Amino acid sequence: MRCLNEEIARKANREDECKGAFWEGRFKSQALLDEQALLACMMYVDLNPIRAGIADSLQSSDFTSIQERLNALSSNSVTPLSTQPPVDNTQPLPHKPLVKFDGATHLHQQTGIPFHFADYLELIDWTGRAIRHDKKGFIDNQRPKLLNELGIASDAWLLLAKEFRRQFSGISGRWDAMCAFKHKQGGKWCRGKSHSQALHPEQTNGLTLH
Structure with a gap:
């Protein structure tokens, strides 16, 4: 850098x-250190213009990768997310691994990061609307699929989207992995335990629940 x-x-x-x-x-x-931390960081970066108040939508967020991806969707005539049927949050979600996503606009092109582009687009659109300055405190009842799959609470996720950089001190991920990483680097103290647990709701006090 x-x-x-x-x-x-x-x-x-x-x-x-x-x-x-x-x-x-x-x-x-x-x-x-893991996919949840990566997803939160991606969201934080992509929403910089909206959070700063210099753009009011993803489409008007100039010089961002999410704008480029949306333009790619438009040029490829992919069905807009808004026209897709809503997700029924009352139905149990199928237990299947998240597919890989590296920003490609078609499923066969995706490698690397384990998220569908459509699911990421749904989540970032929902998050961007919720953190806009003219809609403070707004949380849509229609939770995005990725939040349901990962079990992350809506209010915890929105806080991460707004303050991800301040919530952690150089490391983000599962709390036990954060502590191990810090110890390996020669440090003795980690910051962000409560935020780590919010991002990984299956863990409590650094332990995994089975």
Whole structure:
């Protein structure tokens, strides 16, 4: 990241014929130890413009990957999410693993990150509407499929979407994995236990419930 930042700063300074740092502050490194942490971080980054109040929708969030993916969906004439039938949250969910997702617009292209693009799009659309400044406190009763599959509470998820970077100190994931990672790095203290448990509701006090 230091090399990347330096190169961008040098190019910007040449273009503007000036000197000095290009970025406002230092970058922050965050270790993401599992899929839940990865999903929360992706959501936090993709919703930056909406959370900052400089965009009111995903489609108007310029220079974001989610806008590019939505444009790809539109150009490929994929059925919009809003036209899909609503999920019946009263029915039990089938126990099947999340499929892989790397941002591709079609299922056969997906590799890497274990989420359907359609499910991710549903979740980010729902989250973006809920954290808009003109709709404070709004939580739609229609919970996204991914929240149901992962068992994450709506209010806990919305807090993560707004304050993910502040809730953890360089590590996010299951609490026991966070502690092990910190110990391996030579540290003795972790921050974010309650937020880790909210993101992984199957764990209590660092232990897995069976």
